Amino acid sequence: MKIDIVSVFPEYFDVLNLSLFGKAQAKGLVEVKAHNLRDWTHDVHHSVDDTPVGGGAGMVMKPAVWAECLDDLLGLEPRESTADDADADTGTNADTKNVDAADGDVTDADATATDTADTDIANADIAGIDMGAESSRPVLIFPNPSAPLFTQRDATELSHADHLLFGCGRYEGYDARIPSYYRAQGVDVREYSIGDYVLNGGEVAVSVMLEAITRLLPGFMGNPDSIVEESYTGEGALLEHRQYTKPAEWRGIRVPDVLLSGDHAKVDRFRRDEALARTNEIRPDLIEALDCKALSKADRKTLMALGWEVSSAHPRHVA
Numbered sequence: 001m002k003i004d005i006v007s008v009f010p011e012y013f014d015v016l017n018l019s020l021f022g023k024a025q026a027k028g029l030v031e032v033k034a035h036n037l038r039d040w041t042h043d044v045h046h047s048v049d050d051t052p053v054g055g056g057a058g059m060v061m062k063p064a065v066w067a068e069c070l071d072d073l074l075g076l077e078p079r080e081s082t083a084d085d086a087d088a089d090t091g092t093n094a095d096t097k098n099v100d101a102a103d104g105d106v107t108d109a110d111a112t113a114t115d116t117a118d119t120d121i122a123n124a125d126i127a128g129i130d131m132g133a134e135s136s137r138p139v140l141i142f143p144n145p146s147a148p149l150f151t152q153r154d155a156t157e158l159s160h161a162d163h164l165l166f167g168c169g170r171y172e173g174y175d176a177r178i179p180s181y182y183r184a185q186g187v188d189v190r191e192y193s194i195g196d197y198v199l200n201g202g203e204v205a206v207s208v209m210l211e212a213i214t215r216l217l218p219g220f221m222g223n224p225d226s227i228v229e230e231s232y233t234g235e236g237a238l239l240e241h242r243q244y245t246k247p248a249e250w251r252g253i254r255v256p257d258v259l260l261s262g263d264h265a266k267v268d269r270f271r272r273d274e275a276l277a278r279t280n281e282i283r284p285d286l287i288e289a290l291d292c293k294a295l296s297k298a299d300r301k302t303l304m305a306l307g308w309e310v311s312s313a314h315p316r317h318v319a
Contacts, residue, residue, distance in 0.1 A: 001164065005033070013203070066174060140189045148191075239278045242278075
């Protein structure tokens, strides 16, 4: 996988040389290059931002600088957009699937002019679709506080791409015409939030997404089984059960006896029940999304004890 990152602080990504990510680069699984956006400026101050149109606090990152950079990295020729292009960016995906969207400010590149609805539509166009033959097509990704939430499902899909290009916003964010323009040029553009909070820049969010995506690459993890049974993973995703290691008793606290029993079936059931109980307590929305037909008899019994009705298509909380 080829990964390009554009930032005004490219040295931030020196951290990617550490741990498993560093080993993956050494093995040739990933090729990462961080670019300084200021290298595409032409003024003495290397300016990448300007005042917001319409007034307001802060500065907005200029589309002209970003365009020169992205054209180079994507191998595109500059062209003028048309009214049809603008209409296509907001209208052609109206019938696509819905995706989850976080309300309000959420991550780091504060795109003041980005319309959340447009972002939802653009991301919905690709949600849940195996990239297949499209894997060689570059994917342009911007962290955005007004965008849909980045999920394990997105990470799994993007792990099949051959080339990811991340743009890190700063200040009040990037000009909203940047993603619109590149969508109109046929580029696969994604905008994601990583949570309901605001950061100073896109670098942290890009690092988070990169960790989630690349750890799914074959050969990235030392033990591939370690990514199979995790929170948010697979169909019927739940929060993961709690983990323990030796010693069996530490400072007067013992691990659950069933984990010491040697009975693998009982251990599996205990962990499954704990996953259901933790998900019920912390993320009941994940329980509501389960397919009742796919639940085992033991799963149904556990959920009923937790106050769920499981005779319909999806569990319904009744207690």
